[in-house]
Amino acid sequence: METRGGRAKAIREFLYGMFGYEHAQQALEIRASMESLFMLLTFGDMIGVPVMPPYYSLRLLPHVVGILQTWKRRTLRERQFGDSHESHLHGV
Secondary structure (H helix, E strand, O other): OHHHHHHHHHHHHHHHHHHHHHHHHHHHHHHHHHHHHHHHHHHHHHOOOOOOOHHHHHHHHHHHOOOHHHHHHHHOOOOOOOHHHOOOOOOO
């Protein structure tokens, strides 16, 4: 009975890898880019991009204080053109 459950799990994981993994990774990338855009619009003045009045940013600050340092590090990191899509192997 144990091998039957193990086989079913292996088949489920295989099918997820074939059909669902790429969609899940793309959804995570879209979420990260939308989160970065939101953070830029609301807290852009912290890195020198004044977009929104600071009053609204201060009201949202307690909700994002945990991810603020990570966002600033990720946003101000030096990058090359095309860094965000170098690991995709579409069509290969």
